[in-house]
Amino acid sequence: MTPKDILIQELDNISDPLIVEVLDFLQSLKNKRAQSEQAALATPAAPKSVTSDEVSVSSSYPLRGKQPYSYEGPFAPAVPLEDWNVLQ
Numbered sequence: 001m002t003p004k005d006i007l008i009q010e011l012d013n014i015s016d017p018l019i020v021e022v023l024d025f026l027q028s029l030k031n032k033r034a035q036s037e038q039a040a041l042a043t044p045a046a047p048k049s050v051t052s053d054e055v056s057v058s059s060s061y062p063l064r065g066k067q068p069y070s071y072e073g074p075f076a077p078a079v080p081l082e083d084w085n086v087l088q
Contacts, residue, residue, distance in 0.1 A: 001009075011019060079087070 011022070014022075
């Protein structure tokens with residue numbers, strides 16, 4: 001017998017007020033799971049750490065392993081001067 005069959009059999013043997021409580025509990029579990037799945041989708045993934053093997057292989061590219069640049073300050077340079085000189 002599957003758990004679903006056992007649950008159906010148990011529901012057949014209980015009173016209506018208890019069925020209402022079980023239904024409320026089941027719906028709250030479903031809502032809780034849906035909220036946790038939405039929170040997991042909304043949480044950004046942690047940045048990948050760079051291993052020493054990747055650093056030695058990627059040493060020819062000076063920006064590998066650094067965080068992406070952001071444009072928080074509209075008048076600030078997007079690339080630091082030392083990186084800009086390397087890229088030229």
